[in-house]
Amino acid sequence: MMTDEVEDLSFPNAVISRVISDAIEDNITVSKDAKASIQRAAMAFILYTSVTANRFATESKRKTVNVQDIFKALQTNGFDMIIEPLQTTLEQYQSEMKKKKDLLKTAKIQDSSSTVTDTADEKEEHVDKDSSNTDIQMNESKTFEIDNELDTIDEKHDG
Incomplete structure (x- = not known):
């Protein structure tokens, strides 16, 4: 069997x-x-x-x-001869995964602070709606940058 x-x-x-x-x-x-x-x-x-x-x-x-x-x-x-190259590759992989994790953590923190800021702004009587839209566009842009960085890390690891 x-x-x-x-x-x-x-x-x-x-x-x-x-x-x-x-x-x-x-x-x-x-x-x-x-x-x-x-x-x-x-x-x-x-x-x-x-x-x-x-x-x-x-x-x-x-x-x-x-x-x-x-x-x-x-x-x-x-197979002693492949241990050192494997250790090097493992260290590179772990480093890339740490970068990816840190980027995701940063993105979550930025999203959280953005939500808190947006909520505080909504409570004010004199909110400038154009500036709120700018904040949202900036947040989307940062998310896009982080997504691109994560894609780059994935490509390096896969390649």
Whole structure:
């Protein structure tokens, strides 16, 4: 039964093709069989690493595999050479996610303060409606800027 489950696991062909094309020269073609072999090797690597990492989590009396378990599994399985680049990539990812979180937090704070300001302005008898519209336009513009910044962070991470 486990064999059937393992055979059912696979990456989408487009992902495999993209990884292969990024890794080799443009003038080289890769056969279907070679792509299938790479896909099986990638799945075997992931399963082998996952099982080893799970063992480390279990030995530590945890039910959740953490990043340190993965790095320890890679080292145990003889993949020391990829640990440092993975740590660098992880740090970059965490930094980008922190920036994204901070931008969202800033946007929420700005929206909250805008709502408080708008409510206070509405209570005043002499509200200039044109300036209220300007405030709304500025808030929409800031939201647009933050959305663009988040899109840029996502593109860097995905690319």
